[in-house]
Amino acid sequence: MVKLNVYSPSGGQHVAYHSGVEIFGGEYVFGGGNTSYSGVTVQRPKIPPAGSGWTFYQTVEIAPCRYSRDDAMRQIQQLRAEFPASSYDLMARNCNHFAEALCQRLCAQGIPSWVNRLAGIGNAMRSAVGSAPTPAGPARAEGAGGPAAAGVVASSITDGDLTSQIDWKAAGVLNAVESEPTEALQTGSVTSEAGSPELLLLLPFISPVKLQKLVLGASSEAVPTSLRLFANNPNLDMDDAMTGAATQEFQDLCWTSGSDGLSTTLEVNFLKFQKLSFLAIYARGEDDGIISVCKLALIGRA
Incomplete structure (x- = not known):
């Protein structure tokens, strides 16, 4: 619809x-x-x-x-x-x-x-x-991001989990079945639409960060098989995320089983994720299935 x-x-x-x-x-x-x-x-x-x-x-x-x-x-x-x-x-x-x-x-x-x-x-x-239309002057384009996306907000330097640095009010999840997918990602899990095994997480930060590791959790029946990461690109849609030039890609993800389910830890190219104000994560699974993300941790420095 x-x-x-x-x-x-x-x-x-x-x-x-x-x-x-x-x-x-x-x-x-x-x-x-x-x-x-x-x-x-x-x-x-x-x-x-x-x-x-x-x-x-x-x-x-x-x-x-x-x-x-x-x-x-x-x-x-x-x-x-x-x-x-x-x-x-x-x-x-x-x-x-x-x-x-x-x-x-x-x-x-x-x-x-x-x-x-x-x-x-x-x-x-x-x-x-009798006046003609006048083009608009410089203006901020509508879209996700806010001041953090422009890198204009400062914060103290800390090491560890960066999820507290995400501007959750401006964050988004595309192609999820949940009515409030951002809240679902924070408190539980998000799941893709049936037959469309892809999710796009759009994560603006309160202030620029330095990303080192990415940790994801998933259910055994709906694990993503690949990830594409995009640094400082807040205007992606699903088509861009699937076919555009990613900052870093991970294929054939390896999942390990633990007390809280399956998880995978990915070391990112640290030099490509300096001064990170916006992170987009495109996750994809097997064709005609579904995928879920039930844990998200971003490790680095704020």
Whole structure:
């Protein structure tokens, strides 16, 4: 199901709305900036970026997606190229215009007219006075990360488990069956959708860290067989994580049995994970199965 997540300044009925399209565990949004790169990013569904001023209002189910997951990801990638950050315009080409285009692409249905009503009013007024749309100036693109992703927050130096340094409010897990996957990852386990054995963990840090080891736990029936790690890349989606250039990869993972289940410990290339403000972990298992992650420990220095 293609869903539209709508946000307002107060979390209730309002004149102005921001929106993102949720599909296959991720929410795709469009934001402006002074770059020719795409302004489309992926974030945890229903969680607006920290400091954005938006509050989740409601979810609108649009229609079933008419593509398989792989074909839908290709459609999204094509559309991303059509929405560079520099083309953002509050009235003529905003986040809601992107949501309309993506919904049309994925399910041949548009978004409700009330979501982008303010843009229609603004364009009518702009036409009346004869002024043309003006591209937005430099702005922070919408997406996961927050100040830690830019490496602007300092902290004291400590050694050990870095999970306490994760900004859990801005973290996300894509393709999980749990309704609150981030909370599930912290307190228990997360599991992939049946027949789609992959999970993408998106982990921003409160302040930059130095990663040395990664420890994962899993159930014996649903172990990941490979991992791909990405350093300081907060705008990944599942397709990017599966096919893009990873910072480090681990194939044919070796799992050991202990009192608390199966676990694997991986030594990362320390030089590649210095000044780490954002870590993405793509875990994949055997085709047509499921995978789970029931323990996560990041060892290093903060």
